[in-house]
Amino acid sequence: MRKRARILVPLLAAAMAAAACSGGGATLPTQGSQGASPPAGNPGNPGSLPRNETLYTTGTQWGPPAHFNPIREGDHATGTKGLVYETLFHYDPNTAKLVPWLAESGSWTSDTVYEAKIRSGVTWSDGKPLTAKDVAFSYGLGKIETISFHNLFDWLKSAEAIDDKTVRFTFSKANYQEWDFNLYSRVIVPEHIWAGRSEEEVLNGANEKPVGSGAYTYQSHDQDRVVYVRRDDWWGKSALGKEPKPRYIVDVATPGNEVAMGMLLQKGLDLSNNFLPGVANLVNGNFGITTFYNEPPYMLSANTAWLVPNTTRKPMDDPAFRKALAASVDTKKIVEGVYGNLVKVASPTGLLPQWDQFVDQAVVGGSGFAFDTAKARKTLADAGYRDRDGDGLVENKDGSKIKLTLMVPTGWTDWMEAARTIATSAKAAGIDVTPDFPDFNALVEKRSKGDFDLLVNNERQLSNTPWTYYDYVFQLPVNKTQNTVNFGRYENKRAWELVQQLNQVRTDDVAGMKAVISQIQRIHLDEMPIIPLWYNGLWAQSSVATWKNWPSAAQGAPKSAPVMWRHWLELGGFETLTQIQPAGS
Amino acid sequence: MRQYFGRKLLVYALTFVVAVTVNWMIPRFMPGDPVAGMLARTGVSQPAAVEAMRVYYTDLFGFDRPLWEQYANFWATLLRGDFGISIWLFPTPVSTVILRAVPYTLALMIPAVLLSWWAGNRLGAYAARRRLLDNTVLPVGYVLTAMPYMWLAVLLAWGLGVVAGWFPVAGGYAFSLRPALTGEFLLSLVHHWVLPFLSLFLVALGGWAIGMRNMIIYELESDYATYLAALGAPAKLIRRYAFRNAVLPQITGLALQLGVLVAGALVTEIVFSYPGLGSLILKAIQNQDFFLLQGTFMFIVIGVLVANFVIDLVYVVVDPRTRAGMAGAQA
Numbered sequence: 001m002r003k004r005a006r007i008l009v010p011l012l013a014a015a016m017a018a019a020a021c022s023g024g025g026a027t028l029p030t031q032g033s034q035g036a037s038p039p040a041g042n043p044g045n046p047g048s049l050p051r052n053e054t055l056y057t058t059g060t061q062w063g064p065p066a067h068f069n070p071i072r073e074g075d076h077a078t079g080t081k082g083l084v085y086e087t088l089f090h091y092d093p094n095t096a097k098l099v100p101w102l103a104e105s106g107s108w109t110s111d112t113v114y115e116a117k118i119r120s121g122v123t124w125s126d127g128k129p130l131t132a133k134d135v136a137f138s139y140g141l142g143k144i145e146t147i148s149f150h151n152l153f154d155w156l157k158s159a160e161a162i163d164d165k166t167v168r169f170t171f172s173k174a175n176y177q178e179w180d181f182n183l184y185s186r187v188i189v190p191e192h193i194w195a196g197r198s199e200e201e202v203l204n205g206a207n208e209k210p211v212g213s214g215a216y217t218y219q220s221h222d223q224d225r226v227v228y229v230r231r232d233d234w235w236g237k238s239a240l241g242k243e244p245k246p247r248y249i250v251d252v253a254t255p256g257n258e259v260a261m262g263m264l265l266q267k268g269l270d271l272s273n274n275f276l277p278g279v280a281n282l283v284n285g286n287f288g289i290t291t292f293y294n295e296p297p298y299m300l301s302a303n304t305a306w307l308v309p310n311t312t313r314k315p316m317d318d319p320a321f322r323k324a325l326a327a328s329v330d331t332k333k334i335v336e337g338v339y340g341n342l343v344k345v346a347s348p349t350g351l352l353p354q355w356d357q358f359v360d361q362a363v364v365g366g367s368g369f370a371f372d373t374a375k376a377r378k379t380l381a382d383a384g385y386r387d388r389d390g391d392g393l394v395e396n397k398d399g400s401k402i403k404l405t406l407m408v409p410t411g412w413t414d415w416m417e418a419a420r421t422i423a424t425s426a427k428a429a430g431i432d433v434t435p436d437f438p439d440f441n442a443l444v445e446k447r448s449k450g451d452f453d454l455l456v457n458n459e460r461q462l463s464n465t466p467w468t469y470y471d472y473v474f475q476l477p478v479n480k481t482q483n484t485v486n487f488g489r490y491e492n493k494r495a496w497e498l499v500q501q502l503n504q505v506r507t508d509d510v511a512g513m514k515a516v517i518s519q520i521q522r523i524h525l526d527e528m529p530i531i532p533l534w535y536n537g538l539w540a541q542s543s544v545a546t547w548k549n550w551p552s553a554a555q556g557a558p559k560s561a562p563v564m565w566r567h568w569l570e571l572g573g574f575e576t577l578t579q580i581q582p583a584g585s
Numbered sequence: 586m587r588q589y590f591g592r593k594l595l596v597y598a599l600t601f602v603v604a605v606t607v608n609w610m611i612p613r614f615m616p617g618d619p620v621a622g623m624l625a626r627t628g629v630s631q632p633a634a635v636e637a638m639r640v641y642y643t644d645l646f647g648f649d650r651p652l653w654e655q656y657a658n659f660w661a662t663l664l665r666g667d668f669g670i671s672i673w674l675f676p677t678p679v680s681t682v683i684l685r686a687v688p689y690t691l692a693l694m695i696p697a698v699l700l701s702w703w704a705g706n707r708l709g710a711y712a713a714r715r716r717l718l719d720n721t722v723l724p725v726g727y728v729l730t731a732m733p734y735m736w737l738a739v740l741l742a743w744g745l746g747v748v749a750g751w752f753p754v755a756g757g758y759a760f761s762l763r764p765a766l767t768g769e770f771l772l773s774l775v776h777h778w779v780l781p782f783l784s785l786f787l788v789a790l791g792g793w794a795i796g797m798r799n800m801i802i803y804e805l806e807s808d809y810a811t812y813l814a815a816l817g818a819p820a821k822l823i824r825r826y827a828f829r830n831a832v833l834p835q836i837t838g839l840a841l842q843l844g845v846l847v848a849g850a851l852v853t854e855i856v857f858s859y860p861g862l863g864s865l866i867l868k869a870i871q872n873q874d875f876f877l878l879q880g881t882f883m884f885i886v887i888g889v890l891v892a893n894f895v896i897d898l899v900y901v902v903v904d905p906r907t908r909a910g911m912a913g914a915q916a
Binding site (some may be wrong): 048054062063067258 | 615618619621622624625634635636637638641666671673675676677682685686689696740742743746747750753754755756757758759761762763764767769770855856857858860864865867868871872873
């Protein structure tokens with residue numbers, strides 16, 4: 001025993017000393033806060049990224065970066081699409097216009113033919129030039145049956161390179177709105193690398209060491225991070241006159257929002273795209289943290305949270321009941337109580353603020369709804385839903401009890417609280433709603449089978465056109481499993497025809513779009529197949545310790561989206577990177 | 586000797602088979618469909634494409650086979666050391682995911698368990714000797730041992746991390762570094778390791794100290810101690826005998842702790858965003874990643890069994906009664 005102690009004591013002492021050293025090491029010459037980042041500016045050491053040239057972001061990935069395959073759009077490592085791989089266009093929500101990117105221009109040469117001119121001087125990170133062939137090849141991958149954009153080839157006949165600079169897309173049916181969406185959504189991959197790959201590898205390959213055309217190349221990744229380094233020979237510097245400012249971007253995978261909060265306060269993070277409750281206190285306190293607005297709602301809007309009734313079940317198959325339900329929800333209470341005003345009450349149409357011009361105020365004035373318990377009660381009574389047994393809750397027309405459950409995923413604390421609020425305010429109007437919190441995967445399974453009464457969903461983001469929203473609401477046919485759209489299984493042929501008609505209106509024909517949208521809106525508001533609740537925020541908290549000039553509502557500040565989420569780099573996220581400046585400058 | 590180990594090994598083999606079976610069953614009987622969750626992430630709206638993808642991935646993971654066949658396949662691949670492909674981190678093989686995380690978990694666990702055990706035993710033994718120490722060690726020990734890991738972890742992260750700024754609150758090493766055999770990198774590793782280690786170490790320490798103190802007091806009141814004292818043996822000698830006897834139950838406790846601490850490390854790793862197995866297990870459950878879950882649990886089961894086996898060996902060395910038992914006096 002004593003002998004062992006003789007060995008162990010020095011060991012323990014050494015361990016403690018090491019701990020103490022590193023504890024002491026933390027008081028390295030920095031100004032107070034240290035921690036998730038080493039002392040700044042150590043260019044002499046190639047091992048350490050210089051703090052003042054590095055942007056640390058988080059809030060997109062929740063575990064180890066799995067792959068760098070841009071074809072797998074739902075789960076590639078942050079930055080794969082947007083930093084490494086690029087699209088033909090970007091889209092600017094502020095001007096509502098496509099921004100030429102890899103394509104210098106594009107136009108419809110006839111009703112069913114679209115030609116894109118590809119920029120010259122664009123090179124892949126392996127030095128080879130990017131040509132129209134790469135573009136045709138990338139779009140052509142859509143012919144693979146299990147690829148996520150395979151439906152493009154339902155109405156696209158062919159994508160061919162007619163010379164080095166021109167790609168011609170020939171359509172069987174011109175869905176102008178959806179096509180613009182595809183123009184800024186589909187990544188362009190190098191044919192000389194991908195052509196030799198099997199379908200299997202295209203779809204499921206990890207694509208380590210990705211070769212892209214973007215402003216950044218992959219440097220390294222580990223369990224909890226992925227690191228990109230800026231390309232000095234990126235084409236955009238001369239062609240666009242833009243350059244992203246950070247030389248290095250490190251995207252950190254944090255398992256939870258608390259950790260992101262801690263790192264943000266330690267100044268080890270520059271941009272957090274997590275939902276941080278109580279961010280108002282951070283912004284108003286002296287923490288050097290900014291958000292887009294310095295007052296409620298603090299954030300831009302990213303998507304709409306909807307209350308989805310299952311229209312195949314009684315009494316949710318009755319528009320009158322759905323309208324009563326819509327009027328019974330106290331959304332303001334959710335916005336204030338659950339979110340501390342970080343989100344906004346949605347318009348009765350559910351269209352995001354960015355699409356305000358497409359809201360037909362006359363229709364909303366006539367058929368819109370607002371929180372009004374008395375009106376909800378009256379609507380129920382008029383439609384024949386009465387409280388016959390005096391428990392304060394209404395019954396079906398045939399006298400059977402109404403007992404509805406509202407599901408939201410367990411662990412989504414803000415939504416759980418919102419679901420409780422919805423249940424309480426529905427009960428106040430006489431509708432018996434009980435919140436239920438299944439595991440996320442169990443919820444997905446029930447949702448796709450239509451095995452639910454009510455749920456909350458926000459899986460459609462801001463895009464170039466309200467068409468994507470109406471596609472989400474009205475898409476037909478209803479299948480055995482509904483995976484991404486029309487979870488409520490609402491069937492209205494007329495509405496779906498109108499949505500398809502809208503899809504075929506040219507994107508520059510705003511008046512034509514408004515005319516169709518107005519008709520769709522009337523159906524939506526009269527029928528209430530889906531109930532808009534609030535606009536979810538584009539969660540973004542930035543630290544001004546290392547980088548400044550973050551997008552904000554202030555005069556002269558950039559207005560792009562400060563976000564690294566997948567698919568948002570094309571919607572302003574990348575532009576933000578070109579606008580920020582080192583804090584020391 | 587051979588009989589003793591033969592029996593032990595049989596028990597271990599049985600435990601292993603049961604553990605593997607349970608490990609295979611639990612995720613499969615959880616509600617939800619992992620492939621559906623995976624497809625929900627891809628956000629494909631076209632029904633035909635979704636159906637084609639569903640069939641493809643269900644076949645890829647072998648979920649379309651009868652259950653008994655899945656079970657047999659599971660054993661077959663397991664014995665080849667192949668844990669399959671992670672669903673959540675598709676297309677990464679599970680073994681890759683685990684091997685990247687294991688070093689961090691081991692680096693936390695092994696020092697935390699062993700050092701807390703060693704230091705706790707020392708502290709407890711001293712406490713049994715001096716009233717002043719006893720009056721401090723006992724209450725402090727009780728407070729520490731009653732403290733939930735995560736709560737202490739959060740306190741440490743907030744106090745020493747965010748407020749004082751002495752230690753980082755996330756990551757296995759600084760986010761500005763890449764792994765390399767440099768002083769800076771190693772220092773960064775240790776720097777990020779201190780807080781998670783401390784939270785595990787402190788909580789375990791309290792328990793060991795209290796246990797040891799009580800055992801020593803019990804041993805010092807036993808007949809042999811009284812007899813030795815009557816013979817006029819020095820107190821130091823008596824204490825050494827008492828310590829040796831008191832340490833035996835602690836060794837058993839150590840074996841049990843090894844199993845429990847994995848769970849402790851899980852919470853700690855999540856709080857400090859430490860890239861070990863802990864956060865993986867949680868995410869694997871949330872994403873119904875059968876294969877990753879099986880892989881991590883397999884690792885834990887094997888770890889606990891090996892630890893217990895080592896403790897059995899140690900027992901043979903330190904406890905003469907075990908050796909007597911092997912000589913034929915079967916209890």
